[in-house]
Amino acid sequence: MGIVSLGNEPQRQEAYETIRKVRLEVPMVLLESEAYNLYAAALQTQKLGGAVAELGVYRGGSARLLCEVRGDRPLHLFDTFEGLPEVSDLDVSFRKGGFAGSLEDVKKILEPFPDISYHRGFFPASANGFAPDIRFSLVHMDVDLYQSTLDGLKWFYPRILRGGVLISHDYVDAAGVRQAFQEFLADKPECLIELAGTQAAMVKL
Ligand SMILES: C[S@@+](CC[C@H](N)C(=O)[O-])C[C@H]1O[C@@H](n2cnc3c(N)ncnc32)[C@H](O)[C@@H]1O
Numbered sequence: 001m002g003i004v005s006l007g008n009e010p011q012r013q014e015a016y017e018t019i020r021k022v023r024l025e026v027p028m029v030l031l032e033s034e035a036y037n038l039y040a041a042a043l044q045t046q047k048l049g050g051a052v053a054e055l056g057v058y059r060g061g062s063a064r065l066l067c068e069v070r071g072d073r074p075l076h077l078f079d080t081f082e083g084l085p086e087v088s089d090l091d092v093s094f095r096k097g098g099f100a101g102s103l104e105d106v107k108k109i110l111e112p113f114p115d116i117s118y119h120r121g122f123f124p125a126s127a128n129g130f131a132p133d134i135r136f137s138l139v140h141m142d143v144d145l146y147q148s149t150l151d152g153l154k155w156f157y158p159r160i161l162r163g164g165v166l167i168s169h170d171y172v173d174a175a176g177v178r179q180a181f182q183e184f185l186a187d188k189p190e191c192l193i194e195l196a197g198t199q200a201a202m203v204k205l
Pocket residue numbers: 027028029030055056057058059060061062063078079080081082083084085098099100101121122123124142143144145148
């Protein structure tokens with residue numbers, strides 16, 4: 001595909017309009033600036049091919065947004081669909097069972113979109129059985145908790161294409177998420193970019 005850019009006003013407006021349209025259809029936890037960051041990362045990584053993944057789907061808001069901008073990449077969605085698992089002492093503002101979405105409702109919302117795989121259950125066990133050669137150009141993590149974030153980083157990192165992007169919600173406001181990133185990246189060459197809102201992103205080297 002050609003050069004994609006959000007560097008001009010009509011394309012920015014289109015992104016914001018798409019975010020507004022999606023939010024009217026389905027509740028999304030992401031702030032407008034965070035949804036924009038995700039949109040921009042999804043747009044720019046289209047050229048890498050591979051697959052797109054979301055760990056932490058809830059009611060499908062951010063997954064629905066990804067459907068607008070993933071291009072022809074397959075989308076893999078991971079969630080317990082029973083809410084957050086056990087929390088640790090670091091996860092002070094979260095509770096087990098919070099953010100319980102329904103898989104059936106998410107499937108209904110995303111029904112018009114092709115090539116979506118649902119991986120229901122506790123991650124990383126729900127990722128068992130993937131072909132060893134699966135590669136992702138974009139991973140969106142939004143799991144709130146220390147252990148889920150650490151498990152997500154461990155599983156996805158070796159499966160992200162060079163130049164691919166991992167973007168996570170709640171880096172700024174959730175101590176567990178922050179701790180998991182700091183531990184995991186301590187011996188890695190990648191830099192973490194703290195974005196507007198609460199997100200952070202990493203480009204795989
Ligand atoms: C804040 S919600 C996601 C919000 C969604 N991305 C959005 O923008 O609408 C967090 C989700 O992470 C899921 N989650 C957290 N840890 C998980 C784990 N280890 N395995 C599967 N799902 C997990 C919860 O079930 C919950 O649906």
